[in-house]
Amino acid sequence: GQQVMQIPQYQHVQEGEDFTTYCNSSTTLSNIQWYKQRPGGHPVFLIQLVKSGEVKKQKRLTFQFGEAKKNSSLHITATQTTDVGTYFCAGPRETSGSRLTFGEGTQLTVNP
Amino acid sequence: EPEVTQTPSHQVTQMGQEVILRCVPISNHLYFYWYRQILGQKVEFLVSFYNNEISEKSEIFDDQFSVERPDGSNFTLKIRSTKLEDSAMYFCASSRDSRTGLRQYFGPGTRLTVT
Numbered sequence: 350g351q352q353v354m355q356i357p358q359y360q361h362v363q364e365g366e367d368f369t370t371y372c373n374s375s376t377t378l379s380n381i382q383w384y385k386q387r388p389g390g391h392p393v394f395l396i397q398l399v400k401s402g403e404v405k406k407q408k409r410l411t412f413q414f415g416e417a418k419k420n421s422s423l424h425i426t427a428t429q430t431t432d433v434g435t436y437f438c439a440g441p442r443e444t445s446g447s448r449l450t451f452g453e454g455t456q457l458t459v460n461p
Numbered sequence: 462e463p464e465v466t467q468t469p470s471h472q473v474t475q476m477g478q479e480v481i482l483r484c485v486p487i488s489n490h491l492y493f494y495w496y497r498q499i500l501g502q503k504v505e506f507l508v509s510f511y512n513n514e515i516s517e518k519s520e521i522f523d524d525q526f527s528v529e530r531p532d533g534s535n536f537t538l539k540i541r542s543t544k545l546e547d548s549a550m551y552f553c554a555s556s557r558d559s560r561t562g563l564r565q566y567f568g569p570g571t572r573l574t575v576t
Contacts, residue, residue: 382564382565390569391552391570393567394564394565437504439504447509448509448517449496449506449565
């Protein structure tokens with residue numbers, strides 16, 4: 350079945366440092382979605398990328414979707430303590446319905 | 462922003478008991494989902510529901526699980542005979558329709574603890 354993999358599993362940074370998490374799917378995705386989950390919280394939608402090679406920015410966050418629509422990345426510039434949480438990528442299969450397959454997530458901790 | 466709500470926030474039950482987890486999706490949404498997240502692990506798809514029937518289900522969603530939309534607002538997940546390994550956070554989600562790629566709105570979750 351479809352697998353979505355993320356690396357790294359954990360990332361510890363000092364406040365002000367940059368952070369990147371990478372996502373790879375075993376199958377082509379019609380789109381990729383990114384979610385953030387704070388400790389004890391629920392997944393909160395951040396963004397969706399649809400087009401091959403698409404790049405989107407949200408303030409300090411930059412999201413990329415690969416040309417083959419099988420990989421994606423999230424980059425945070427100058428992390429802040431409010432960025433703490435687990436970042437998940439998720440995507441439906443291109444030929445399937447809307448069920449989301451989530452990656453394992455990258456847990457980010459930011460030391461002040 | 463519209464919200465999905467879930468009750469209860471925490472459910473403790475004994476192994477073998479039946480539990481019903483409740484969700485109120487966003488009012489104009491038509492597509493509903495249940496996901497679960499075992500502590501420290503990723504979010505896993507269980508089932509999707511559209512037009513009063515199951516649209517898709519995963520291998521996790523076996524005969525012990527069922528879903529229902531008993532009225533115009535609630536969406537429930539029933540586990541008939543709970544097992545220890547059913548302990549997890551259960552998230553309900555909804556989207557406006559069935560088109561692939563529409564944003565899914567997640568509820569706050571129900572923490573199920575099976576003892």
